[in-house]
Amino acid sequence: MNIIDFENINVGYNEKIVLKDITLKIKENEHWAILGANGSGKSTLMKIIQSELHPRRTNKFKKEILGKSNYSIFELKKQLGIITNDLHNFFSISGSYLSAYEVTLSGYYSSIGIFSHQDFTDEQHQKAQEVMKFLQIEHLKGKKVAAMSTGELRKCIVARALIHEPKAFILDEPTVGLDIKAQINFIAMLKKLSKNCSIILVTHHLEEIFEEIENIALIHKNSIYKSGKKKEILTSQNLSEIFDTKLHIKEKKGRYFVEEIG
Numbered sequence: 577m578n579i580i581d582f583e584n585i586n587v588g589y590n591e592k593i594v595l596k597d598i599t600l601k602i603k604e605n606e607h608w609a610i611l612g613a614n615g616s617g618k619s620t621l622m623k624i625i626q627s628e629l630h631p632r633r634t635n636k637f638k639k640e641i642l643g644k645s646n647y648s649i650f651e652l653k654k655q656l657g658i659i660t661n662d663l664h665n666f667f668s669i670s671g672s673y674l675s676a677y678e679v680t681l682s683g684y685y686s687s688i689g690i691f692s693h694q695d696f697t698d699e700q701h702q703k704a705q706e707v708m709k710f711l712q713i714e715h716l717k718g719k720k721v722a723a724m725s726t727g728e729l730r731k732c733i734v735a736r737a738l739i740h741e742p743k744a745f746i747l748d749e750p751t752v753g754l755d756i757k758a759q760i761n762f763i764a765m766l767k768k769l770s771k772n773c774s775i776i777l778v779t780h781h782l783e784e785i786f787e788e789i790e791n792i793a794l795i796h797k798n799s800i801y802k803s804g805k806k807k808e809i810l811t812s813q814n815l816s817e818i819f820d821t822k823l824h825i826k827e828k829k830g831r832y833f834v835e836e837i838g
């Protein structure tokens with residue numbers, strides 16, 4: 577099954593087309609990184625995947641997610657673990673009184689909080705505990721969002737998504753605000769998650785593209801500039817072109833770095 581199968585998608589805000597003729601296929605258990613300059617349309621692409629934005633009906637296009645062109649957004653969100661800074665900020669502002677355990681449990685209803693009309697079975701409680709253990713955040717169980725570091729809350733939001741055993745994680749710049757150790761730790765967690773589901777990672781940091789991510793899509797000038805296998809796509813020439821800066825890219829043991837600028 578494909579996680580996404582997009583052909584000729586155009587999308588925009590108001591009159592402005594932001595992404596044009598997007599064709600991209602991501603198969604189950606493939607891992608992808610999406611790279612592009614600021615404002616190139618990466619988050620917009622993620623919003624199409626989440627069905628927060630819809631393609632323009634000006635041309636013939638294909639938009640299938642998890643093999644379907646029609647789906648319930650509520651069901652879709654259970655199968656796609658969506659980690660964005662918007663969701664993080666939403667929890668920081670509206671869910672500051674919640675504990676890590678409550679954030680995790682809230683995944684069952686995709687709500688920002690736990691409410692008296694919501695029932696949780698013993699199995700659901702058990703699953704929440706298992707997920708927290710898997711992510712090594714059990715020690716945060718009673719800690720309130722208001723008292724959490726950025727990295728701690730980010731992991732709780734991953735735990736919340738993991739409740740449904742999603743087929744893919746869609747992560748839009750998930751390490752923003754994390755210090756170096758927390759960033760390394762977060763990427764190690766993604767590596768662990770990648771054993772059981774697809775990872776689709778939007779990032780500005782080449783070093784975050786861990787070994788298991790074998791596919792890259794570069795977004796440039798409102799379109800997918802190039803996509804395919806990491807070795808062919810992550811070249812100095814391609815990255816210099818999309819970032820409009822002369823870059824020298826180096827590969828070492830399957831990880832990539834910007835070795836030199838200019």
Ligand SMILES: Nc1ncnc2c1ncn2[C@@H]1O[C@H](COP(=O)(O)OP(=O)(O)OP(=O)(O)O)[C@@H](O)[C@H]1O
Binds near residue numbers: 589614615616618620
């Ligand atoms: N809600 C909106 N209304 C109007 N225009 C928008 C909106 N959101 C984004 N845009 C515009 O769409 C374009 C693509 O934005 P998008 O956020 O997808 O880029 P991005 O590649 O994720 O950028 P960044 O790396 O800075 O996060 C930009 O020109 C941006 O100004």
